[in-house]
Amino acid sequence: MPGDRKKILVLFAHPAQERSEVNKPLFTACLQHCDVTAIDLYREYPTFHINIDKEQQRLKEHDVLIFMFPLYWYSTPAILKQWQDLVLEYGFAYGADGHALKGKTFLCAATAGGSETAYQKEGYNHFSIRELLQPLEQTASLTGMNYLAPFVLFSSRNAVEEDRVNAHVEQFRHLLTALADNTLDIEAASSMPVLPANISDLINAHPHD
Template sequence: MPVARFSCACVYLLNNFTRFGLVTLDMPSENRILLLFAHPSLERSEVNADLLAVSRGVEGVTVVDLYAEYPSFRIDIDREQQRLREHDVVVFMFPLYWYSTPAILKEWQDLVLEHGFAYGHEGTELRGKWFLCAFTAGGSESAYREQGYNHYSVRELLRPLEQTATLCGMHYLPPFGLFGARTALDEGRVEGHLQGWCRLLKQLQGGQLEPQRAQEFEQLQHYLTEAGLDQAGAAR
């Protein structure tokens, strides 16, 4: 998988930038990222499998392949809650299935986000953490708007997740995604997406994003462009 290998090399370089270059000593330690990955047929994947691989290559990111860990949906609630406690950024990474997440991510929410843990009077464990969806969609970007055949933007379709995050007191970031994913490989768009994803992970770790400003955008990419964070040199 040469694509993944090249991107890993990028990640390695980026890692070393942070390690040896521009990080000052009094800066707070990096944000810890928990990436919950859900793809029910990974063996057919053309984009998500590579995303999973490059994410695993980034130091400081905890990657959980949910379908691998809980093939019969028997999610270990205590373990998952402990994972949440130990991280600052929670990422759902998934291909869009019927305008939503694959089933196991819904199961994960139903089981793990308990009253008294995630919400409710004593449920304050998630407060102040960041939440992000990294999706891939089969349809083109133009299909996901009012005039398109899908009629809603992905941000609108993922409203339940946005509200869940908000109720739990998390900072919601607009979704980061790849459209036209079924043809992305043939059209040579995967490599760029992988590089953008690795860059974003580093930016999340470094706390370079402003959630208030990002809130205003339909997609995270739009914010990154606007904030000048979409260039290779932008990761610090």
């Protein structure tokens, strides 16, 4: 029903948290949000032995799935791949009887050390962030989830010195609330290369179906 609050599951993956300047405050914002279940995968599974039944139940109980991570070699940290390989099973996430994720919303909240101009065809990395994350976009397609453009902080290595972290965290809080309130313009958010720095541009006045 329109107006029903959405439950958000955030899976946080950072293999070097002692050096994290952006992801840790983002994760703290998740822990403080009443509509969010925030899981630190490296803390929960230090030996990579994923509890498949537990993770599948979490997915069933939530409407929105967010992967939060620093971009490592143009992809996710290893534990998120392990999680996908084990949890998104045939018959659960895809296949003839695999409809558990159908209709849910999925996005990535990522940080990238390089600048936004570096992530384009003519740039240093030759591909955009959305292009590099296409395996996750196809995973969303296969499992019937609505894939949103990634929420990205570029030049994250300089974010503290340039005093950009607090504003980014605040925008992430707005994004979480809009997802929970069901007021985010999903169609617009799905069509962009990355979500805008000002999330208010994507928020509708009223909840939608």
